[in-house]
Amino acid sequence: MLQDLFPADVFAFLLVFARIGTALMLMPAIGEIYITPRARLSIALGISLIVTPLVATLLPAMPASPWALLVILVGEIGVGAFIGFSGRILLAALSMAGMVIAYQSSLANAFVRSPVAAEQGALAGAFLTVTALLLIFVTDLHHVMLTGVIESYRLFAPGTLPPVEDFSEAAARLMSRSFVLAMQVAGPFLLAGLVLSLAVGLLNRLMPQVQMFFVIMPLQVMLGFAVLMLTLSAVLLWFLDGFEDAYRSLFLAG
Numbered sequence: 001m002l003q004d005l006f007p008a009d010v011f012a013f014l015l016v017f018a019r020i021g022t023a024l025m026l027m028p029a030i031g032e033i034y035i036t037p038r039a040r041l042s043i044a045l046g047i048s049l050i051v052t053p054l055v056a057t058l059l060p061a062m063p064a065s066p067w068a069l070l071v072i073l074v075g076e077i078g079v080g081a082f083i084g085f086s087g088r089i090l091l092a093a094l095s096m097a098g099m100v101i102a103y104q105s106s107l108a109n110a111f112v113r114s115p116v117a118a119e120q121g122a123l124a125g126a127f128l129t130v131t132a133l134l135l136i137f138v139t140d141l142h143h144v145m146l147t148g149v150i151e152s153y154r155l156f157a158p159g160t161l162p163p164v165e166d167f168s169e170a171a172a173r174l175m176s177r178s179f180v181l182a183m184q185v186a187g188p189f190l191l192a193g194l195v196l197s198l199a200v201g202l203l204n205r206l207m208p209q210v211q212m213f214f215v216i217m218p219l220q221v222m223l224g225f226a227v228l229m230l231t232l233s234a235v236l237l238w239f240l241d242g243f244e245d246a247y248r249s250l251f252l253a254g
Contacts (some may be wrong), residue, residue: 009052011062015158016055017048018076019083023149026084028091029136030145051150060159071161078162082171083149086250089174090243094132096182097235098125104186104193105224106217124228128185131232132239144244148251155251170250181242185235192227196220 021044025031031040063069102108102122111120136142156162183190196219204212 008062012056012059013048013052015059015072015076016052017044018073019080019152019158020044020048020051020149022077022080023083026081026088027145027149028087029133029142031084032133047146054150055153055158058153058158072159075161076158078167079152079156080149082162082167083152083251086170086174087145087243087247089171089178090181090246091129091132093178093182093185093242094128094239095121095125096179097185098122098128100182100186101125101189101224101228104189104220106220107224124224128236128239132236135236135240136243139240141240141244144247148247151251174246174250177242177246181239184242185239188227188231188235189224192223193220196223 021041024044024047025040030043060072063072099108099122101124102110105124107123110123112123112126196216200212200216200219203210
């Protein structure tokens with residue numbers, strides 16, 4: 001019955017679109033909430049149309065029953081969701097780093113609506129995230145993500161159930177790597193905050209009558225902006241290198 005309703009080419013395109021469309025809807029830079037759904041859908045349809053002939057030999061034959069087709073589509077959507085969320089997990093490192101920077105700079109109460117997370121977040125985290133998304137396009141890092149989607153057809157064969165156990169292990173490693181990357185990005189601010197705290201603690205012992213709380217807060221804000229100005233390019237380049245390495249090791253190892 002399915003052979004009569006869906007030609008082989010339509011089935012192949014539908015199968016490719018299920019994985020690529022899901023990945024692009026969740027992927028950083030392309031799947032952001034401020035990009036209209038129509039634009040994301042158009043990009044996904046165009047890329048699926050291009051990729052279908054490239055992976056046609058890797059696709060399974062058309063199943064005989066609708067239930068078998070549903071199982072295949074669910075598996076492809078699961079693989080696409082894993083690919084998209086992998087980038088999201090890595091991008092979350094900047095939000096964590098921004099919160100650490102905000103605490104070290106006495107800006108923890110300065111919240112702003114992040115256009116990426118669509119919720120209130122630290123000012124430094126929103127700034128770093130938006131800047132990193134811009135640099136992803138400027139440095140053509142989105143090509144690496146798109147290549148990872150295509151290469152996933154060699155890692156995860158279409159028509160089979162997704163390896164849930166492997167996905168869970170890979171997600172745990174990505175979360176660990178994202179946390180380490182966040183601490184590395186926030187490292188200069190942690191060091192500057194530690195030095196300032198030691199200096200203020202020493203002054204407090206020498207002059208206990210001085211209200212150090214009112215003295216240290218302006219210094220923390222000025223020091224935070226100064227460190228951000230001096231290290232912004234370095235920490236963003238470090239993040240982009242870590243983002244690319246993690247994505248390549250996960251999907252482009254072969």
